[in-house]
Amino acid sequence: MSAQPKTPDVEQPSIEDRLYTVKYEDPGESHLDVKLPGICEEKCVTQDCVSVCPANVWRMEGDDGVPTIAYENCLECGSCRWACQHGNVVWEYPENGSGVSYKYG
Amino acid sequence: MSTDAQSGEDAGVEPEPEESEGPPMPQSTSETPSYDGEFDAIVVGAGLAGSAAALTMAEEGLDVIMLERGNSPGTKNVFGGIMFTPRIRELTDFEDAPKQRFVAQKTFSMLSEEGDATEVSMQPAAWKEEPHNDSWMVLRGDFDEWFAEQAVDAGATLITETTVTDLVREKGAIAGVETDRPDGRLHAPTVVLAEGANSLVSEGAGLAESQQRTDVAVSAKEVRKYDRETIEDRFHLTDEEGAAMHYFGDGAVGDAVGGGFIYTNKRTLSIGVVYSIEDAVHDERSPDEVLDDFKSHPAVAPLVTGGRMIEYSAHAIPEGGPDAMPDLVHDGAVITGDAAGLVLNNGLHLEGTNMAVESGYQAGKAVADAVASGRTDAAALSAYEEAMNDSWVIDNLNHYGWFLDAAAEDKEFLFDDLPRAIADAETDYFRMNDEPKTRHTKSARKRLVGAMGGYLGAAKKAWKYRKLFS
Numbered sequence A: 001m002s003a004q005p006k007t008p009d010v011e012q013p014s015i016e017d018r019l020y021t022v023k024y025e026d027p028g029e030s031h032l033d034v035k036l037p038g039i040c041e042e043k044c045v046t047q048d049c050v051s052v053c054p055a056n057v058w059r060m061e062g063d064d065g066v067p068t069i070a071y072e073n074c075l076e077c078g079s080c081r082w083a084c085q086h087g088n089v090v091w092e093y094p095e096n097g098s099g100v101s102y103k104y105g
Numbered sequence B: 001m002s003t004d005a006q007s008g009e010d011a012g013v014e015p016e017p018e019e020s021e022g023p024p025m026p027q028s029t030s031e032t033p034s035y036d037g038e039f040d041a042i043v044v045g046a047g048l049a050g051s052a053a054a055l056t057m058a059e060e061g062l063d064v065i066m067l068e069r070g071n072s073p074g075t076k077n078v079f080g081g082i083m084f085t086p087r088i089r090e091l092t093d094f095e096d097a098p099k100q101r102f103v104a105q106k107t108f109s110m111l112s113e114e115g116d117a118t119e120v121s122m123q124p125a126a127w128k129e130e131p132h133n134d135s136w137m138v139l140r141g142d143f144d145e146w147f148a149e150q151a152v153d154a155g156a157t158l159i160t161e162t163t164v165t166d167l168v169r170e171k172g173a174i175a176g177v178e179t180d181r182p183d184g185r186l187h188a189p190t191v192v193l194a195e196g197a198n199s200l201v202s203e204g205a206g207l208a209e210s211q212q213r214t215d216v217a218v219s220a221k222e223v224r225k226y227d228r229e230t231i232e233d234r235f236h237l238t239d240e241e242g243a244a245m246h247y248f249g250d251g252a253v254g255d256a257v258g259g260g261f262i263y264t265n266k267r268t269l270s271i272g273v274v275y276s277i278e279d280a281v282h283d284e285r286s287p288d289e290v291l292d293d294f295k296s297h298p299a300v301a302p303l304v305t306g307g308r309m310i311e312y313s314a315h316a317i318p319e320g321g322p323d324a325m326p327d328l329v330h331d332g333a334v335i336t337g338d339a340a341g342l343v344l345n346n347g348l349h350l351e352g353t354n355m356a357v358e359s360g361y362q363a364g365k366a367v368a369d370a371v372a373s374g375r376t377d378a379a380a381l382s383a384y385e386e387a388m389n390d391s392w393v394i395d396n397l398n399h400y401g402w403f404l405d406a407a408a409e410d411k412e413f414l415f416d417d418l419p420r421a422i423a424d425a426e427t428d429y430f431r432m433n434d435e436p437k438t439r440h441t442k443s444a445r446k447r448l449v450g451a452m453g454g455y456l457g458a459a460k461k462a463w464k465y466r467k468l469f470s
Helices: A015-020 A037-042 A048-052 A079-083 B003-012 B048-059 B086-091 B140-153 B200-204 B228-235 B277-282 B287-296 B353-373 B378-389 B392-399 B403-409 B411-429 B437-452 B454-464
Strands: A023-025 A032-034 A089-091 A099-101 B041-044 B064-067 B082-084 B101-111 B117-122 B135-137 B157-159 B164-170 B173-179 B190-193 B216-225 B241-248 B258-264 B268-276 B308-318 B333-335
Touching (some): A048 A079, A048 B277, A079 B277, A079 B308, B048 B064, B048 B086, B048 B140, B048 B353, B082 B353, B086 B353, B101 B411, B135 B241, B140 B157, B164 B200, B173 B190, B190 B353, B216 B277, B216 B287, B241 B411, B268 B277, B268 B287, B333 B378, B353 B378, B353 B392, B378 B392, B403 B411, B411 B437, B437 B454
Parallel strands (some): B041 B190, B101 B241
Antiparallel strands (some): A032 A089, B082 B135, B101 B117, B216 B308, B241 B258, B258 B268
């Protein structure tokens, strides 16, 4: 029996466990939105906002082709803003220090 | 200097209905409810560029206010891991700065998806001597807070939890900022934009265009805690020595222009992936899944196994180079750091922290001279752009500006075929069997030359990438 060297296990945390490590203050309302839902419905077939998001903020949950936005997951990287080829992402800074607070960065 | 303009503006401001509910504008001082018109310069963002600018201007005797949207400087900031410190060491008592480890060792590895790895590792003795090639692993939470404190100690005012939402214009020139505070409009003759990669204010005010997604990278990173001994054993480090490990190839971030990294802090590792948004939208995996796959590569897993994740973070990096840079100087405003696209990635040099500090410093000097002259239009501030154009910052960006386009063009070759061919060539070259070594060598050479597209292809590629080494 030959022992194959085994690659050690590494933790593969769920996105929930990942986000649990980030200090967060809810601004109370979303700092993200879609400009025109019609563009998501009629023009977008790739959902690039969903593909690029490292925090599972943007999700295709309904049948209407308009993403739902779990803004309280947002890590404020801004990637969705550049990813959307239709320029259809509304992105504002969360107000008054709310949103993520990185301790280590 | 903007007194008459200021009074004119104040007359037009309507009272905010929810004013009593919001926190008052002044944060770290006890009275003076209005800062409006009190300052020579407003700095948007207390990151590396902003604090460098504020510190420089305060030392030149200017009244400076720094507005930071986070609840302390650094809380909105993420980077890979290395502070390059030539300028910051001159500007501060750098021995007091909260640092982790200096870069004693640097590695570049090419990873294939199948688990192969080829690593080049270097640890010049010179890096172990002060000032350690001005390369330190830091954590931005405590580092940025410390750097902003240096500006405050020099006389700058820091206001946190305050987001700049727009710029104020008067007669076409920028004359202040709007904030999300009640009565939060501030006037000053100059605004230093140091708002970072997601530069909403510069873009919103028409000073910068939105970047193409091929020119912006997304990064996902985790900070993991280990015993100090575990880190020092795994990376062969003693004392304050640290390792900066860079990984390329489809074993790192898939078929994408980008890479993975591990930086050693005292008791934590910063582990992350960076790749262009253009590639990220085409990868079936989300950035956190790409990070998980990178960590699981056989060459990476033994270095990162165990420990405990203490923070997950994500950020964008402007990598468009000189063509994607906005105009640095405007009437009443200058743009610095990431907001100005000052990041260098040529595959080998991965820099931004030094360029942010340098730009903040140069901007601060130019603003101080302009304010002293009584004129802060673009012509009066142009010394900033000239200083940058004469500096290593723009020189480096121009010299390597071609690289990421070339890498995107040759993506399949660089990140897929080449790691595979090198691993296969290694396997052949060092093969142990009953064939003579001349046959192994021939076979190895064939694999490499084949991957390059023959000798002509190899010559073309060598010519194309020659500027990496010239």
